[in-house]
Amino acid sequence: MTSRILAALMIGLFVTIPATAHDIKTQHGGRAVEAGEYHVEMVAKGGTIDVFLADHNNKAIPASGHKGVAILVIDGKSQRIVLEPAGAARLSGKAAGALPASPKGVVQITPPGGKAVQARFN
Numbered sequence: 001m002t003s004r005i006l007a008a009l010m011i012g013l014f015v016t017i018p019a020t021a022h023d024i025k026t027q028h029g030g031r032a033v034e035a036g037e038y039h040v041e042m043v044a045k046g047g048t049i050d051v052f053l054a055d056h057n058n059k060a061i062p063a064s065g066h067k068g069v070a071i072l073v074i075d076g077k078s079q080r081i082v083l084e085p086a087g088a089a090r091l092s093g094k095a096a097g098a099l100p101a102s103p104k105g106v107v108q109i110t111p112p113g114g115k116a117v118q119a120r121f122n
Contacts, residue, residue, distance in 0.1 A: 028052050031102060036117030040107055042070070044099040049081055051091045051107055051119075060089035065112030068093075072105035083107070 024032040030043035041052040053061040068083030086092035
C-alpha cells in the first residue's frame, strides 16, 4: 500500500514539473527558470555571465539593489562568480575563463531587504 502511494506521488511530481518550465519565455537568448517570484534568465558568452530578472509576466525587474552569485560547474570544477547590477534588469559577472554556452549550476539572487532565491540550471 505504501509503495503504491509513493509511486503515485512520484508520477505526479514528474508530470507537474515540465508544465511549469515550458511557459517561461526568454528575451535575451539564454535559458530561463522560475525562482521564487522571479523568472531568471542566464546568458553566458565568453567569460561573462549575465542574469536577467523578470516577474511572472516577463516584465523586467530593476536590478539595482539586488546581489547575486552564480555557482557553476566548469570543466568538472565548481566556480563561484559574483554578480552585480550592470543595467536596468541585469546582473553581470566575470568568470576566471571561458564559459560553456549552457553552463550548469545555481544562481542565487538576493533582492534588497528580501529573502534570497535560487535558480537551478541543469
